[in-house]
Amino acid sequence: MPLRLHRWLPPALALAAVALAARPAAAQCEGNASSCVDCHEIQRQRPVLDDDHPWHRDHRFGDLCVACHGGNAAATSLLGAHAGRRDPLVDPAASCGGCHADAPARADRYLARAAADGGALSSPLEPLGPPAPPAAPPAASARGASHRADRAFAIAAIVLGGVLAWQVGRRRRRAPGSLVGWLRAPRWSPYVAGAGLGVAVALTEGFLRRPLSASGAFDRLAAYPGRALFPHSTYYAHIMTPAITWHVWLMVGVLLGAFASSRLAHQAHASWLPDAQWVPRFGPSRVRRLLIAFAGAALVQLGAGIAGGCTAGLAISGGALLAPAAFVFMAGMFAGGVPTACWWYRRRS
């Protein structure tokens, strides 16, 4: 098969663009969670967001720890993350003033509660005792050896991947039932493909402690223009800071995976309109497709922001952990989607 450059160019350019924009990014733990939320809430080392203190109850709508407590939400070490930490109520104007102009008045209510709790305010910050120590680190020699082994395996994986891609690409579709024919098939049973995605979800949740999510990457990417357009936004200053996160790289992988699968099935073509169902209903206008697709994509991302995740990150990844949030989200998705689809495809006289 001739290697047609123009087909490979767009994904390659996208990859290069992201690689150039990449910087050593911050704490990239649960989706877009800060280091604070990762350790305190997800790993449940002294969680606070579900307690009944009014200051936590009032602020748990966002990942706001650093805005009030200081510290470094991007550091992943215990000492680094707590450097510059402050007790928020000691100087409310400094800790709350970034968001609330009337900070001292608002803090009065909290001060009353803190006093009722026994005046935790006047006590110094509790010393940073290390949490339960993790398993002893392996001996230095063993670690060096595993590092070399990692490198050898990484090189082997890249070389073998190249050989495999070349072999599968070289052979035209073989008899049904052969491995190559299977890899080049345009469709698999949704059960088989779903099981494949389930494996990816389990690996991501189990080993990497984060959801396999799509929408969070776009919140991070939108924070680049967001910060420039809305310099006074508390959200972009404290909650959603711009970064090329792990989930952005995941999306680059999705782009490449869908490209490879469709390319092998001879389905990767440049096109402006979706499949056969679109044109009979909406006509052949490209502008019309772009407008409707733009509105739909914006609504999807807005909904994912409100709900706390999308079909992948909340419904599937959260559902795999049996979180009620996932099932409530799916119910809402159908409650919104069924009437909308029926309205678009209503019978017109």
Place this chain on the structure above:
Amino acid sequence: MIAIAQALALGFLFGWMLHKAGLTRYATIVNVFRLRDLTVIRFMLVALVVGGLGTQLLVELGLAHGLAVPSTRLAANLVGGVVFGVGMATAGYCPGTIVAQAGEGHLDAWLAGLGGLVTGALVYGLLQPHLMPRLATLGVHGRLTVPHLLGASPWLVLIVFAQLVAILMLALHGRARERT
């Protein structure tokens, strides 16, 4: 470096499966809401069950620590889901499938899809300080799971859930398939 390689590999698997299941097609996504093509439901429920059993296995083997359970905030999950469903049924998109469609060469996904996602994220960024303090504080249950709620073993809950999914799939077998 290793983290980026992991992300690319897992994303590759994700995108590959989205294309193979046919979820990069407008009709597949929209027709689930017209109850004419249940591919999306089959794909999602199987992914959910396999992902759940796999994660639980890793926990049991002592390989997984501290899972990223999403917060249950009933009002926000529900309202967000409704807005998401309206958008999904309009464009035939969800965030992951937009990227997968872009990989397939759909120029509408590159322009309108990715542009719409960034715009939607900006709209959320503007609404967040006004909306979320009200919405995300209704029906808050924290990082809750069904086994936690019921006090049951996660294995048993997963197995019963998998059986319910299997029975549903058997009942739906052959029905509403590709009837466009």
